[in-house]
Amino acid sequence: SQTIHQWPATLVQPVGSPLSLECTVEGTSNPNLYWYRQAAGRGLQLLFYSVGIGQISSEVPQNLSASRPQDRQFILSSKKLLLSDSGFYLCAWRDSPNQPQHFGDGTRLSIL
Amino acid sequence: AQKVTQAQTEISVVEKEDVTLDCVYETRDTTYYLFWYKQPPSGELVFLIRRNSFDEQNEISGRYSWNFQKSTSSFNFTITASQVVDSAVYFCALTADYKLSFGAGTTVTVRA
DSSP states (O other): OOEEEEEOSEEEEOTTOOEEEEEEEESOSSOEEEEEEEOTTOOEEEEEEEEETTEEEESSOSSEEEEEEETTEEEEEESSOOGGGOEEEEEEEESSTTSOOEEOOOEEEEEO | OOEEEOOOOEEEEETTOOEEEOOEEEOSOSSOEEEEEEEOTTOOOEEEEEEETTOOOOEEETTEEEEEEGGGTEEEEEESSOOGGGOEEEEEEEESSSOEEEOOOEEEEEEO
16 A cells, blocks of 8 residues: 655754755655645645656745655755745645545644 | 635534535636545544546545535535534645645534
């Protein structure tokens, strides 16, 4: 069966520090991969998605970036975090458009 | 462009009451898929149901039921005899391609 792992679960970072969140999927190949952000009490905002290795589509211009160095690995990064980057970050995968997205447990990021 | 509207921000009910969550969508695609997700206080998103645009048959799963009406572009979700464990944020979502468009979510609080 397929599983998705996302880490860390919580992270507290100072303003201006770098960021690296990692997500890996097991049990499938060539999945569509996604990064979302959810501000407190708000809906989900799509940040990036990838349909293949090295293919990244950005939905929201900001100081975040994403990379997909391997088929089932999706990384969210920042060189310098802002206070506004605080939130709950969720990684998701799916096999095809007619299948549901399956989500990781999320990372709660607090910027101080 | 795709859009999902969940007009109800919060719903509060007493245990054993029924609760219906509204979802209205917009899309120009003739083939699309609709989903409902549950986000309990712990934060993870749990997939509940998928429905494709050609299948208007309503579905019942235990205390959950879904009413898909293409004529009104609605995909409503009813929880029958609600329980405290049903307290969560519920998201309706739509996809016709690589991206999933989420509604803003409805927070359901079930009081004992």
